[in-house]
Amino acid sequence: MFEEQDALFLYINANVDTQQQSKEGILKEVLKLIQESSSVTFDRHEVYRSVKEREEISTTGFGEGFAIPHGKSSDLNKPLVAVMKLAYGVDWEAMDEEEVNTVILLIVPEENGEAQHLKLLSKLSYNLMDDEIQKAIREAQTDKALHSTVQAMFTEL
Amino acid sequence: MKIVAVTACATGVAHTFMAKRAIEDAAKKRGHEVKVETQxxxxxxxxxxxxxxxxxxxxxxxxxxxxxxxxxxxxIKKVTIPVATAIKNANGVIKKIEEKLA
Structure with a gap:
């Protein structure tokens, strides 16, 4: 599901249907999925390059099966948060060496996006450390269930 | 105990806040007062x-x-640890501090 909110765009997919087995493959594919169901248009290749650049500095593998890749888009006027659960785990060079099966991708506007970006990322990394939130995301089987958990994580923005 | 902490990471912001949360949770769970500054x-x-x-x-x-x-x-009496240690094992760090200060 894709929805536009006051502060951000939200894309939720509790069952990503993909055969991709690498981090790069997953990133490319989910960007395509997001774009296809999105009400805003953005250049997904630009976003991919920016996300990839960030991954090369250091992994965004969060641990506990989560990854929080992030990048920029010059087409967006507010951040896009995409929360996606994969059927299989993918290697993300995470700190705890666990495979990743939940990808939380942040795409922020290229222009004046820095402050928003840091705020989103700090909120996300803080809240995602919560065992209860991790559990709720892990147990969410539907977009609807996943949506309410994600919403709670970003509410105070 | 009253525990204060400062977290800071090299690449930006995520690890700083992950470490903040880890220290807060571990300290509270073990019955301590805690405040964490982020840089x-x-x-x-x-x-x-x-x-x-x-x-x-x-x-x-x-x-x-x-x-x-x-x-x-x-x-000020302090311990310095890598950010990753705080994220992975804040509980262990605080336990060790309890033993040292006991």
Whole structure:
């Protein structure tokens, strides 16, 4: 599901249907999925390059099966948060060496996006450390269930 | 105990806040008072006051970089650990501190 909110765009997919087995493959594919169901248009290749650049500095593998890749888009006027659960785990060079099966991708506007970006990322990394939130995301089987958990994580923005 | 901490990471902001949460949760779970200052890409947030630093039993510096305004931390009983250690094992760090200070 894709929805536009006051502060951000939200894309939720509790069952990503993909055969991709690498981090790069997953990133490319989910960007395509997001774009296809999105009400805003953005250049997904630009976003991919920016996300990839960030991954090369250091992994965004969060641990506990989560990854929080992030990048920029010059087409967006507010951040896009995409929360996606994969059927299989993918290697993300995470700190705890666990495979990743939940990808939380942040795409922020290229222009004046820095402050928003840091705020989103700090909120996300803080809240995602919560065992209860991790559990709720892990147990969410539907977009609807996943949506309410994600919403709670970003509410105070 | 009264625990104060500062978290800071090299690449930006995520690890700083992951470490903050890990220290807060571990300290509270073990029955301590805790306040954590962050020095991320957004600057200093939740700044520790002089009074809080003076009253603290221990200061945890969880950092991979040189901290800003570090003169505040002189002459205070402290432990310095990598950010990753705080994220992975804050509970163990605090347990060790309890043993040392007991």
């Amino acid at each position: 991320g890409a957004t600057g200093i947030e939740n700044t520790l006051t002089r009074k809080e630093l003076e009253e603290a039993d221990i200061l945890i510096l969880a950092t991979d970089i040189k901290l800003a305004r570090s003169e505040r931390f002189e002459n």
